Amino acid sequence: MEIAEKALRTARANLATNLNDTAWHYARALFERAEFATNHAQPANLANDGIAICRRLVAVEPKSAGGHFYLGMNLGQLARTKMFGAIPLVDEMEVAFEKARALDAKFEFAGPDRNLGLLYLEAPGWPVSVGSRTKARNHLVRAVALAPDFPENRLNLLAALLRWSDGKAAAEQREALAKLFPAARKKFTGDVWAASWADWEKRWQRLGPPPDAPRHDR
Numbered sequence: 001m002e003i004a005e006k007a008l009r010t011a012r013a014n015l016a017t018n019l020n021d022t023a024w025h026y027a028r029a030l031f032e033r034a035e036f037a038t039n040h041a042q043p044a045n046l047a048n049d050g051i052a053i054c055r056r057l058v059a060v061e062p063k064s065a066g067g068h069f070y071l072g073m074n075l076g077q078l079a080r081t082k083m084f085g086a087i088p089l090v091d092e093m094e095v096a097f098e099k100a101r102a103l104d105a106k107f108e109f110a111g112p113d114r115n116l117g118l119l120y121l122e123a124p125g126w127p128v129s130v131g132s133r134t135k136a137r138n139h140l141v142r143a144v145a146l147a148p149d150f151p152e153n154r155l156n157l158l159a160a161l162l163r164w165s166d167g168k169a170a171a172e173q174r175e176a177l178a179k180l181f182p183a184a185r186k187k188f189t190g191d192v193w194a195a196s197w198a199d200w201e202k203r204w205q206r207l208g209p210p211p212d213a214p215r216h217d218r
Contacts, residue, residue, distance in 0.1 A: 023057045024066030026050075031073045035195070044081040050074030058099075065104035069111055072096030076115075090123050094130055110146035113139045114153055121160055136160060151177065151184050151200045158207050174208040 030050035034043040054071035057064055072093045079086040079093070097119065101112030108114075117139035123131035140160055143153040154177050161170040181204070188196065 020061065023053055024064060024070045027054045027057075027067070027070035027074060031070060031077055032195075034077050040081065043077055047074045047077035047081070051078065063103055065100045065107045065112075068096045068103065069100035069107055069115075072100065072115060076119075087124070087129050090119065090129050093119055106146055109150035110143040110153060113143040113146060114156060117141075117143060117160070118156060121163075133164065137164075148176075149180060149184060149187065151180060151188075151204075152196070154180065155200060155203050155207065159203070162207065177204065177208060 027050040030046045030053075034046040034050075037043040037046065050070060051074045054067050054074065057067035058071065061067060075089050075093045075096065079089040082089075094116070097112045097116045100107060101116065105112060117136050120130060120132045120136035120139065123129040125131040137160065140153075140157040144157050147153055154173050158170055158173040158177065161173060185197075
């Protein structure tokens, strides 16, 4: 939480009076700080701030992949706080991630496809919402193709394949992840990746066998 709070203070200080394409860094910091919220209201407040800054950003910089991407991310954060009323936000998230993907498909290690895949995986299906197994698989596979060395992309695909009882494809992802982790630990280093590694290792222990390399220790 301390790292996220520091990042938020830095991003807030760097936010220019006149919006430019760097404003999405602030929206990212808001999203990440909300991940460590200590009460129910805080995530919603942080997400609303992120949504507002991204809406302003894409209004003046419509080609900002970061603006559209973190608009979708903060909309998702807000949706988590709603027992009812989350479904209407899904359509906005879908549009935001599609726009980000069209502008820069490799942004945040294939983030647009990664998030679209998760959105279609978790959302209710038609006619309630946009959920679709076919779309989920297509986007999750595409995220791996675009950024194969980013652990989260393969972990997401592995989790989905296990949900769908696709044992053969899941085994392939397990093997790829076991080979990937040692190099990934050297590539994604520092405090900024600490929370991600904690999550990735927890998920890997749940989804597959321990990797051959020693566990990452921060």
